[in-house]
Amino acid sequence: MKDNISNILCVLHDTHGQDSLVQRAMNIAQKYQAELTVMLAMESLPPNARMIMQSFEYLESQSSINQTAQDWLDEKAATWSQQYPVKTVVTIGDRFIDIIHHVTNNNHDLVIKQNENEASGYITSSDDKHLPRKCPCPVWIMQADELTKDKQVVAAIDVNYHYPEHEVSLRKQLAFDILFHAWQLAALENASLHIVHVYDGVPENILRQGFISVNEDAAQQDLNAIRQERQEEIDRLLGVLALEVKDSEGSELKPQVHLVRGYPRREIANTANACGATTLVMGTLSRLGVPGYIMGGTAEETLEQVECALYGLKPQGFTSPV
Template sequence: MRSFKNILYVFEPSIAQETNIIRAVSLAHSNQAHLAIIDVIPEQTVGSISTDLTEALISKRWNMLESLISSYTNVHDVDIEVRVGTKFLEVIRAVLRNNYDLVIKGAENPDWMMHLFGSDDMHLLRKCPCPIWLMKPQEKANYDCIVAAFDFDPDDQNQSLLNQQILDLANSLALSEFAELHLVHAWDVPEIEFVRGWINEPDTTTIREIDAERARHQAGMDALIKKLRDRLGAEAYSYLSPQVHLPMGSARKTIPALLKAVRADLIVMGTIARTGIPGFIIGNTAEAILDQLECSVLAVKPAGFVTPVTLLC
């Protein structure tokens, strides 16, 4: 099972913090992990003030964080860091400096947008090298339903490793939260409409094509489920009893619809399919899904992902 050993919590002043901090402390405690909290003061806030005033402001914010977490330090020690700069850049630099293996942050949920995630959130989803857990405002103390979303490419070993990482995270959380686990893979046959235009027996051929494609995707999901059963053992797998969904259609439509239908509290998903390209943006499908989310998200990068953000000299 996947466990975390070095967790970074990002203070987000635009939302209530209590439930999110409790979850971060609880996760760190159960994993026996190091936990730190970071606050980033925008550069424009200190741009016109003296060094002494800047240091005073940093000290004030540090004391505020210390007061915020004081009621939890009897459960778990929490380190504090206050930086000046651009939030997503300083968070990623902290990850690079200290090798954090999970970032937890409340979603910005800006009032002027009809979306859950704000600018810093999207930058982190694109560029943070470790998994990032963005929690919606008014987060529940315990999850009832967790969804893991997969993609399959038999020629891409990195995709298989990413799927395994998603599966490990989702089933570990479902077991610890006593939550329902749903496994989903959306598939499509977009070339079917083109085939219909030139074949003599469109219905027969279409059915054959769809059945073959469905079988290919079903085989990928079956292999993933077998890995989960083998890792958990028969008894634990039976207790977890994951529900499997293999909808036909565009993932950007079928996955958000499924999340609403099952009243998902969290989706665990990959955000980038290609590796070795620094700063490679979120794929169109993942971006479209994220844009429609009403639940929290735990986003995972593939092995070999390289962030375009670098440490300052």
């Protein structure tokens, strides 16, 4: 699993303010001696363009836009390639679909893109939400101002394995993958590494509403047992990670573990914010193996509460619905 980054796709959503993103992508590619492709992904002309142009004019406009964009990108790539070899591609259409098709057809193992929301750090654009949901490889949506910050990588892992048996192995592997990628990013970014897991017994909202009665002593014993169970699993994962990264750069990283009791949709974000997270690494599926449950629940609500980069992963064997 070491050095698992070998074919990177860097996506530009604009022709302005993207040089720092490409620079970071080149640094990462150089670190791993990975192939790097820079894609300029543009939306197609609006539907009403056909209403105000003859069909042949419309098609010529699309072709002209594509050629002009390719010329611009090739000129930029000539400069970038003086530092590191860069391939280029221009697409015009539905951007997130074009990106996913290119990932699938060219076996990219990492997509790097800048957050399109320039007003704040929240991830709000349609494309920036669609990609973590549906792209088959990890997606790293970066913030424009990350270079000025002390780096804090936060890995949100779910080590609750009390699920149907067919899901447990997938969940265990995904938890380790999140941990490994978070370590990899922390080593790459010279960052501190935090691990957060949120646990609870009976959900607080059920207790508050008085729907069930709970013996306080028994409930506390259950919570203590759950916390111990989750701590032991995190310790096991860290032991496996230590063997995986032994003698690698960054192997001296000492992750800080945050075992938090509460509601995951709230406490993951609270913990990430308290750590000053610059990148949050998490899975972007809720129920594994259940069709349609993509980017559900916890991941969706967490992103609405944090202003940091997102590094989203899928479980092994995930097939994009695109």
